Amino acid sequence: MRLVLASQSPSRRMLLEQGGVTPVLRPAHIDEDTVIASLHDAPPTTTVSTLARAKAEVVVPEYPDDVVVGCDSMLLLDGELLGKPHTVEATIERWKAQRGKQAQLLTGHAVWFGGEWVVDTISTTIRFGDASDADIEAYAASGQPLECAGAFTLEALGSWFIDSIDGDPTSVIGLSMPLLRRCLYRFGLDASDFWA
Structure with a gap:
């Protein structure tokens, strides 16, 4: 039995690998809109x-x-649900709107095994730093936040601009390891069953 990740996210893969799991990577392409x-x-x-x-x-x-x-993550900022910005221009616009503010990063999880589903969402509060225009433009130009929910990552260059979080840091990176463990337990499986 294997753990199959329906994602091409390098961050989700990294979390699983750091947790001792070598996932089968099978990106799923859907029309999100x-x-x-x-x-x-x-x-x-x-x-x-x-x-x-x-x-x-x-x-x-x-x-x-x-x-x-x-998994899927989106940022809830000022009552609006935001996905990936995709472009440098949209990233700059997002960051100018969210700097110095607080928002919720929502990460949905759907885990299937043996004909059963466990579906849940984790919410983590993000406090964005009051980043300068120059830093926002440099961060956007790096390309790192373009394909990330909320136009940021907790790791790499994004670590400069997140003042604090309340909640599960792995869910902010893209996959809640504690939630995945609880899902596996619901199926009568253990996390250690998947360790390499």
Whole structure:
């Protein structure tokens, strides 16, 4: 039995590998905008957990005897749910809007095993530093935050600009290891079953 990660995120892979797991990487490509549009005015936690499950559902048929994990993260800032900025310009705009503020990073998890699902969302409070314009522009130009929910990472260059967090740091990186452990326990499995 293997742990299959329905993601191409290097951060999620890193968390699992640091936790002793060599995951099977099977990125799932879904039309996130279509999924979000189909949810109408769903609560933000429902949006991220639905996206996580949609990713995992793509992968489950290929790995019927394994544990499949899908995740999705978005930032809730001033009542608006924000995904990846994708461009340098959008990243700069985001950072100018969020610097000095507090927001919630929501990470949805969908874990499948043996025909059963466990779906949950973790919320972590992020306090953004009051970064200078020059630092925001340099950070955006580095490319690191372009494909990250909320236009930041907790690790690497982003570590300069996050003043504090309240909650699970692994969920901010992209996959809550404590939540994954609890999901495995629900299936009668142990985290150590997957250690290399």
